[in-house]
Amino acid sequence: MNVELNALRARYGRMLVTLFWAHVPVVGLAAAWVGSMSPIRAMILAGALAAIYQVIWTRHGTAPMTRSLSAVALVGEPALFLLVFDGHGWQMDMHMYFYAVLALNLAWFDRTALIMAAAAITVHHLVLFYLLPSAVFATDGDLARVLLHGAIVAFQTAVLVWVSDKVVQSFDRIGRMSDEIVAKSAALEERTREAEAANRTKSMFLANMSHEIRTPINAILGFCHLVQRTALEPRQREHVARISTAGGALLRLINDLLDFSKNEAGALTLEARPFDIRSAMSCQVQMVADIMASRNLTLRQEIDPALPEVLVGDELRLNQVLLNLLSNATKFSRDSEIVLRARMAECRDGRARVEIAVGDCGIGMTEAQMTRLFSPFAQADSSTTRRFGGTGLGLAICRQIVTQMDGWIRAESVPDKGSTFTVSVSLGVGTQAVSEAVLPCSAIRDLRVLIADDSPIALKMLEEIFSRWGMRVILAPSGRAALDMVQAADQRGLGYDLVILDWKMPGMDGLQTLRALRRMALRRRPASMVMTAHGVDVVMAEAAGEPIDLFLAKPIDARSLLQALKQLPGLAERHAAAEAGAAAPATASPALPPALVGQRVLLVEDNPINQEIAVALLTDAGLRVDCAENGLIACRMVEAGGDDYAAVLMDMQMPEMDGLSATRRIRQGRDATRLPIIALTAHAYDEERVACLNAGMCDHVTKPIDPAHLIAVLARHMRVVAPPVEAAVPAGRPAAGDLPDALPPFDIPAALARVNGKRALLHRLILTFAENNRDATVRLRAAVAQDRLEEAHRLAHTLKGVAASLELPLVAILASRLEACLGAGEVEPVDALLEELDGLLSAAIGAADTLAGPSVVPPDPSAPDPSPAEPAPTGEAAHVERLRGHLLEQVRRRSMAARASFDSLAEALHLDAATRADHPVRQALVRLDYAAAAALLDAPHADLGPLRT
Structure with missing residues (x-):
């Protein structure tokens, strides 16, 4: 019906x-x-x-x-x-x-x-x-009248019946049409679902194919780069260069196709993060600086002073638009000038309308060419003999991006006179707090900096970054000029604090300049930074053996430069002194506010050396420290007594449960206001920092630990959970060992700064390092051979952090390269790296062994004299006795390796996991209470049962 x-x-x-x-x-x-x-x-x-x-x-x-x-x-x-x-x-x-x-x-x-x-x-x-x-x-x-009325009724009835039938027919027709519409709508929805599924499949296919294609292309480009660094005949070099150029063009084509497909499918999502737009433009100019120099092009920038220092938007996508416009201007111009303008068009309700224009003096375009300018796969020169390459997708992608940014893009052009492309986008205005977060501290602004680079455009971009920070820097066009400037400034008593050198410069490259700088007799030696566009790992490999403070990859933007400058040695102490208005000694123990002294913190760290360093630093600052060996133990300790902790210091990579997983589990019951969690990790990249914050951590401290920075971060985030009490100081610290002022390959002065000048602690850490890493390369080789790459990656990561903390730079660099290879699943270079690492570790362990000397354990007067008639233990008992003696020796030396030795002894005694975890000796070792552990081990032990309390 x-x-x-x-x-x-x-x-x-x-x-x-x-x-x-x-x-x-x-x-x-x-x-x-x-x-x-x-x-x-x-x-x-x-x-x-x-x-x-x-x-x-x-x-x-x-x-x-x-x-x-x-x-x-x-x-x-x-x-x-x-x-x-x-x-x-x-x-x-x-x-x-x-x-x-x-x-x-x-x-x-x-x-x-x-x-x-x-x-x-x-x-x-x-x-x-x-x-x-x-x-x-x-x-x-009369009857005739009645019949007349009947006829009228009959006629009216006939008319009404006709109308009724027509209406019913119309309703039936409408009903059938409605049913057809419903059926067609259902069919359309099904086809829409099929189309969406096909689109998702296409997108997945494109993503997979993009990855699969880019992998061999990256390999081609990488090997071309390596081959170009070897001795080649001119013809061979030309062929390799052409392969590299063609591979780069193919890679750009793949990237353009993938971006256009994602945009068409509506999969383009924009982020909203604060960024420095001036730095963003500078970074993109650096990307095309070499091409501009080869085409004899100069750059003129006109930046509106009213443009905010910090804007909020998708910097990556805006950079993509800017790079495309700059690349086009460079490609279609020669022997002329490129103008980059940026101005504030409007600012209202916390939003800024920014217009950026890129003008060139190139070939220009006709009206007919401009009509198809923003169409996909269309180019101004579509002939088969065209002089300029490209996919015809760049400007179409630019329009998609700026449209999603609530903006527009337009072009003005005159044939043979040039073109100007103008982009307008809407961006948020950064708050004052955000602006201050991307500006350097006073210690950085007080630095005297010299920059050497043969590219005038790169020098200009860096000078503008520093000038926006209120810093005046000195520029040198070559390595030789930089050496002359350093020497002249040093003679005037105005030496530089930092020298920034480009790696590839004609005549004298950055590393050669740095080596010459090391040989100069200077009253004050500046810190060094090497910047490169050829990959930091390549420079680090070539600079093996050369002490370099910082590496920085081009193109350089303000954010990456600032992050690098924050890692300068001694910067935290310099900043603290500047804030206090007076210089402070670098080895002065950083102090916490009085309200935080005596609070209890939880340190989650699986590496014994890193744990001992952190415990010493935190204890010296007046804190009480509990330790957990991995994230799982930390979660249990927080669940049992989390309200007693003022903060948690969390390592990232640990066995059983990593730091991110542990943080997420803790955050299910306690938010950041109840329990601050601070990352303590060797991962220093922005991606890792963001991952930590997303997991629920409050801050991010990188290893090797800067004591002042660590205490400053704790002071910023710790909460007061109990009245301050006197911090527990481990009893029975041994006196300083015979630690020399120099012990190659260890940098003893720098390592002492890491532990606040505690020679006894550093002496003990070096011995522990030697003991724990004698078979490090053997364990790494075994893990790789058995395809346990995750374990090998963790071992390399741990070795990198420990070596950096003890100032073994070459070991740390090799361990870092090994970690990167294992993280990427590349096992081919591992053998060569392990071979080189083995030699460096042997040298470090040999140097550490010179500090050990003979192990003398003083006799215990209270211990009974052994009976000469008592037979020596044999078999399993002898093995247990040897393990107990070895453990006791480590405990008396206060070695962090004692816990591993206890696990070996517990296994020999056949203790189950629960008994082992609750054993009083192990609990004492976890608390770093070596006196209590020694007392327990010295108790009578005639039988082979569990150690007595």
């Missing part, structure tokens, strides 16, 4: 209920007015008709029976009015009501109801004429 027609009938049927009952008082009033019938009787008759319809409607709704009987009942209403108006002049006029109720039945859209109503009217008239003529036709009624 047609749904719409049935709904219309239902509304009409409900309306008739009201109409029938409304007739009851109207008929009563008419009877009272005319006086021919008792009003009560009239109302009873009208109420009977209403009641009959009410019952039928209630039981049967819009059924055919309801429609037919209601038609007859409606005819009864005018018939009743004829009786009421008996003898009144209006009686004959009541016949008009018959035609009204007949037309009213049209609303049922049922020909049967109309015919029933017409039949009822005809029968009514015949009955009146033959049986009750005096009721209506007392004077002038």
Whole structure:
């Protein structure tokens, strides 16, 4: 049944209920007015008709029976009015009501109801004429007149039936159309789902293919770069250069296709992060600086001073647009000038409308060429002999990006005069707090910096970055000029604090300049930074053996430069002194606010040396320290007594449970206001820092640990959980060992700065390093051979952090390269790296062994003299006794390796995991309470059972 027609009938049927009952008082009033019938009787008759319809409607709704009987009942209403108006002049006029109720039945859209109503009217008239003529036709009624009325009723009924049929047919047609629309809509939805699935499949296919294609292309480009560094014949070098150029073009094509596909599929999402737009533009200019120099192009920048220092938006996508426009301007120009302009068009409600224009003096375009400028796969020069390459997607992608940034892009061009592309985007304005976060501290701004680079554009970009920070830097066009400037400044007593050198410079490159600088007799030797566009790992490999403070990859932006400058040795001490208004010694112990002294912190660190360094630093600062060897143990300790900790220092890479997983688990029960968690890791990249913050950590401290920086971060985030008490200081610290001022390959002065000048602690750490890493390369080789790359990656990461903390730079560099290879799943270079690492480790361990000397354990006067008649233990007992003696020796030397030795002894004693974890000796070692552990080990141990308490 047609749904719409049935709904219309239902509304009409409900309306008739009201109409029938409304007739009851109207008929009563008419009877009272005319006086021919008792009003009560009239109302009873009208109420009977209403009641009959009410019952039928209630039981049967819009059924055919309801429609037919209601038609007859409606005819009864005018018939009743004829009786009421008996003898009144209006009686004959009541016949008009018959035609009204007949037309009213049209609303049922049922020909049967109309015919029933017409039949009822005809029968009514015949009955009146033959049986009750005096009721209506007392004077002038005749059959012809009755038949005339019948003919009129028949004609009206025919018209109404025709209209009703047409309406029903229309409803049926509408119903069929509706069903077809629903069916087609369902089919369309299904096709839409199929199209979306196909689009997702296409996107996945493109992403997978992009990855698969880019992997061999990157290998081709990488090996081309390596081959170009070897001795080649001129023709071979030319061929390799062409392969590299073609590979780069193919890689750009793949990237453009992937970006365009993602944008078309609506998969492009924009981030909102604060960034320095001036630095962003500088970075993109550096990307094309070499090409500009080769085409004899100069750059002129016009930056609006009203442009905010920090904006909020998607820096990566904006950089993509800028680089495309700069690349086009460079590609189509020669021997001329490129102009880069940026201005504030509007600033309202925390949003800035920024317009950036790139103008060139190149070949220009015609009106016809500009009409298809932003169309995908279209180029101004589409001939088969075109001079300029490209995919024709760059500007289409730019338009997609700026449109999503609520902006626009347009071009103005004159043939043979040049073109100007203008981009307008809407970006947020950074708050004052955000702006201060991307600006250097006073210690950095006080540095005297010299920069040497043979590229004028690169020098100009760096000078602008420093000038925005309020710093004046000295520029040198070559390595030789830099050496002359350093010597002249040193003679005037105004030596430089930092020298920044480009790696690849003609005549004397950056490393050669640095070596010459090391040989110069200077009153104050500056720190060094080497910047390169050829990969930091390549420079580090070539600089093996050369002490370099910082490395920085080009293109350089303000953020990466600032992050690098923050890692300068001694910067934290310099900053603290600047804040205090006076110089402070570099080895002065950093201090916590009095309210935080005596608070308890949890240190989560699996490496014994790093743990001992951190415990010493934290204890010296006045804190009480609990230790956990991995994230799982840390979670249990926090669950048991997390409200007692003022902060948690969390390592990232640990066995059983890493730092990120542990943080997420802790955050399920405690937010950052209840328990601050600070990352303590050798991962210094922004990605790792963001991962830490996303996991729920409050801050990020990199290894090797800078004591002042660590204490400053703790002071910023720690909470007061209890009244300050005197910090626990480990008892029985041994006196300083015979630690020389120089111990190659260890940098003893720098290592002492890492431990706040504690010679005894450094002596012990070097011995522990030697003991723990004698078989480091053996364990790494075994893990790689057994395809346990995750374990090998963790071992390399740990070795890198420990070597950096003990100032073994060459070991740290090799371990870092090894970690990178293992993290990327590249095992081919591992053997060569391990071979080189083995030699460096052997040298370091040999140097450490010179500090150990003979191990002399003083006799214990309280211990009973051994009976000469007692036979020496043999077999398993002898093995246990040797392990116990070795453990006792390590405990007396306060070695962090004692815990590993205890695990070996517990395994020999067949202790289960629960007993081993709760053993009092192990608990004492976890607390670094070596005196208690020694007392427990010195207890009687004649049997082979668990050690007694």
